[in-house]
Amino acid sequence: MREAYHSELGVLADQLAGMCAQVAEAMELATRALLDSDLAIAEQVISGDEKIDDARSACEEHAYSLLALQAPVATDLRTVLAAIHAAESLERMGDLALHVAKAARRRHPVPVLPDPIKGYFAEMGRVAVTLARKAEEVIRTQDIDAARALESDDDEMDDLHRHLFTVIMDKDWTHGVAAAVDVTLLGRFYERYADHAVSVAKRVVFVVTGRMPGSADEDDDL
Amino acid sequence: MREAYHSELGVLADQLAGMCAQVAEAMELATRALLDSDLAIAEQVISGDEKIDDARSACEEHAYSLLALQAPVATDLRTVLAAIHAAESLERMGDLALHVAKAARRRHPVPVLPDPIKGYFAEMGRVAVTLARKAEEVIRTQDIDAARALESDDDEMDDLHRHLFTVIMDKDWTHGVAAAVDVTLLGRFYERYADHAVSVAKRVVFVVTGRMPGSADEDDDL
Numbered sequence: 001m002r003e004a005y006h007s008e009l010g011v012l013a014d015q016l017a018g019m020c021a022q023v024a025e026a027m028e029l030a031t032r033a034l035l036d037s038d039l040a041i042a043e044q045v046i047s048g049d050e051k052i053d054d055a056r057s058a059c060e061e062h063a064y065s066l067l068a069l070q071a072p073v074a075t076d077l078r079t080v081l082a083a084i085h086a087a088e089s090l091e092r093m094g095d096l097a098l099h100v101a102k103a104a105r106r107r108h109p110v111p112v113l114p115d116p117i118k119g120y121f122a123e124m125g126r127v128a129v130t131l132a133r134k135a136e137e138v139i140r141t142q143d144i145d146a147a148r149a150l151e152s153d154d155d156e157m158d159d160l161h162r163h164l165f166t167v168i169m170d171k172d173w174t175h176g177v178a179a180a181v182d183v184t185l186l187g188r189f190y191e192r193y194a195d196h197a198v199s200v201a202k203r204v205v206f207v208v209t210g211r212m213p214g215s216a217d218e219d220d221d222l
Numbered sequence: 223m224r225e226a227y228h229s230e231l232g233v234l235a236d237q238l239a240g241m242c243a244q245v246a247e248a249m250e251l252a253t254r255a256l257l258d259s260d261l262a263i264a265e266q267v268i269s270g271d272e273k274i275d276d277a278r279s280a281c282e283e284h285a286y287s288l289l290a291l292q293a294p295v296a297t298d299l300r301t302v303l304a305a306i307h308a309a310e311s312l313e314r315m316g317d318l319a320l321h322v323a324k325a326a327r328r329r330h331p332v333p334v335l336p337d338p339i340k341g342y343f344a345e346m347g348r349v350a351v352t353l354a355r356k357a358e359e360v361i362r363t364q365d366i367d368a369a370r371a372l373e374s375d376d377d378e379m380d381d382l383h384r385h386l387f388t389v390i391m392d393k394d395w396t397h398g399v400a401a402a403v404d405v406t407l408l409g410r411f412y413e414r415y416a417d418h419a420v421s422v423a424k425r426v427v428f429v430v431t432g433r434m435p436g437s438a439d440e441d442d443d444l
Contacts, residue, residue: 064299071293077286084303085310169400177402178391184406 005070012066012083013139015059019090020136020200022052024129026097027193031125033104034186035118037111045101052094059087075210082203086139089196089203093132096193103186112182114175120164124190127157131197138201142208147201157194161187227292234288234305235361237281241312242358242422244274246351248319249415253347255326256408257340259333267323274316281309297432304425308361311418311425315354318415325408334404336397342386346412349379353419360423364430369423379416383409 026045033042063084066072072080103112113121131153138147164187167173168180206212248267255264285306288294294302325334335343353375360369386409389395390402428434 064303067289067303068295068299073290077290081286081289081306084306088307088310165403168403173399177395177399180399180402181387181390181406184403185410188407188410 017139023093024132030097030100042101042104049098056091096189135200150201161191239361245315246354252319252322264323264326271320278313308422318411357422369427372423383413
């Protein structure tokens with residue numbers, strides 16, 4: 001019985017790791033659609049979001065059935081609940097990639113980003129995708145040190161995000177208010193995506209150590 | 223045993239309803255701080271956020287102990303899990319009120335909002351607080367019709383939010399890029415707050431009817 005239970009938990013972890021790979025790919029493609037004003041890629045991300053939502057439902061149903069049939073306690077219970085929270089964060093990451101893709105589609109064929117801003121988003125996209133892939137690795141390996149390393153990638157995202165605001169707010173900004181508004185929202189989407197990835201990794205730390213490292217869902221205020 | 227269990231569920235519902243009241247008050251005060259550039263009220267919201275985080279932890283611990291000690295199945299299990307999700311949404315609503323208060327503090331004594339924009343935020347604040355208070359009522363009464371009515375308040379928020387963007391993007395906007403960036407982010411905080419309130423109400427509908435009405439966490443793309 002317990003062995004069957006742990007094998008079921010392993011399946012649940014695989015589902016979550018699979019969701020990480022899905023949202024990493026979604027953000028990679030969404031960033032490409034944004035930078036290259038590529039409508040076909042934007043559409044691919046938009047139509048693909050349903051699969052991420054389905055994966056979240058599947059995770060949640062699996063977790064429910066584990067709770068109902070096995071009535072786990074202590075660490076096993078917390079593991080299942082952490083998986084439910086992680087699936088929620090991952091679905092939200094998919095939504096944020098979707099928002100990026102929709103911004104690219106909304107302005108197409110006009111680029112959303114002024115040229116001098118593209119480099120920031122190329123970097124933010126790279127960091128976001130890295131975070132999602134590292135979260136996948138953390139789920140697969142339950143490596144606590146790898147989980148903690150996500151925080152420094154997230155610091156990089158926060159630095160990029162803060163720097164982005166200094167650029168928009170600078171009096172030499174010549175790209176107008178509408179572009180500033182787009183850049184503001186897009187910057188926030190990337191920053192929230194990174195926060196959720198860190199939150200997923202923190203849940204794994206919690207499962208392994210029994211302690212939650214810091215707050216699970218901080219975000220900076222800008 | 224079952225009677226004790228249902229009385230425990232009642233306590234959990236009371237905790238969630240109490241969180242609704244807390245986050246309603248937080249957003250009411252944060253909006254006042256924003257509109258009146260009132261630093262003391264902003265500080266009150268900022269220092270009060272910890273209590274909301276504590277209330278969420280208390281809800282979650284209570285839910286965990288119900289799961290561990292009572293091993294509920296079927297509807298009872300889904301009720302406890304819905305409570306865990308609702309507590310997460312409510313904590314997030316508190317965070318969003320906190321962000322509004324921090325924006326007021328960051329720019330103080332300069333007003334964050336240009337005068338012609340204040341009316342929108344007075345309205346968005348009113349709708350946000352109404353949504354949180356209605357979510358409280360829905361939790362206390364489990365009234366499905368009241369829960370569904372939240373969606374029309376949320377439509378009102380989405381309309382305000384969309385209109386806000388047309389104002390910022392208008393070529394007659396004379397308040398500069400920095401104000402536009404602040405208004406963009408603040409608008410998003412109110413809109414997300416409203417989405418989370420709807421999500422809390424939908425969880426109650428789910429508990430009562432066994433069916434989830436629409437997606438729990440949609441947000442519009444702007």
